[in-house]
Amino acid sequence: MSELPLDQVRTLLAVVDEGTFDAAAAALHLTPSAVSQRVKALEQRTGRVLLVRTKPVRPTESGEVIVRFARQLARLERDARAELGMSAAGEATRVSVAVNADSLATWFLPALTRVPAEVPLTFELHREDEEHTATLLREGLVMAAVTSSPDAVSGCSVRLLGRMRYFAVASPEFVDRYLGDAPLREALAEAPTVAFDRRDSYQDRFARSLRRGRGGASPARHYVPTSEGFVAAVALGLGWGMVPDVQAGPLLETGRLVHLAPDHPMDAPLYWQQWKLDSPALASVAEAVAAAAAEALGG
DSSP states (O other), rough: OOOOOOOHHHHHHHHHSSHHHHHHHHHSSSSSHHHHHHHHHHHHTTTOEEEEEEOEEEHHHHHHHHHHHHHHHHHHHHHHHHTTTTTTTOEEEEEEEOOOHHHHHTTTTHHTTTTTSEEEEEEEEEEEOTTTTHHHHHHSOHHHHHHOOOOOOOHHHHHHHHEEEEEEEEOOOIIIITTTTTOOOOOOOOHHEEETTTTTTTTHHHHHHHHHSSOOOOOOOOOOOOOHHHHHHHHHHOBBBEEEEHHHHHHHHHEEEEEOOOOOOEEEEEEEEEEEOOOOHHHHHHHHHHHHHHHHHHO
């Protein structure tokens, strides 16, 4: 009874991907009753509740383990078919990766062009904050992730890519209007700031570092949820913000942005986590990403 029947495992994955038992039944060409019976049989075999029966359904923590296994199994099957010449000519392998917005806007896309042309791939990229990309790995939604966590997700390997450096910057007009001659640590308590979203803590962390841990940035803040839009908002004077040096550099050179504390950067370490699979496609992507990160981020 220790085996995991593959038809039941694949059925659970279909339910999670499709969102409902009915939709999974249509995708698998089964009846909804048959799908439900397979899932119940798998839950009885594992002794765990695997799904939260909401709309759409959600895997439980135990269900996430099975879903991740199902996706890895599908990946290995596709790789085996390709090596045996059983894939359609020119059939591309899909690689799903979670990546943070700043990496996506700067160095990550060029990294994908380094994958050898003889490896036919398509990419499914999931944009997520680097502090939360590992969650998508844990849930089995992606095969790899650029993350800030050095702690490997179960069943994954981890390697350091480098460090993305951020500087506090603002437009000259913003500095004249809001910062003036006051000490920066005091001015930032009142000056408007730009944040990526409500989980973006970089501005608060920078302000606290200047103020010896007391308080963060001003509560007056604009939320701009794209990397390019974030930089544009800062350059237009809506607020100050922490901008990656690769994006800030050209604007600093032209005078559209100025440093607020050039000797006080913030470094964000980035790691590559991926499934522990002997997958040629995934290995090719990993090497391309590591090489590009070594150049763009430094060790």
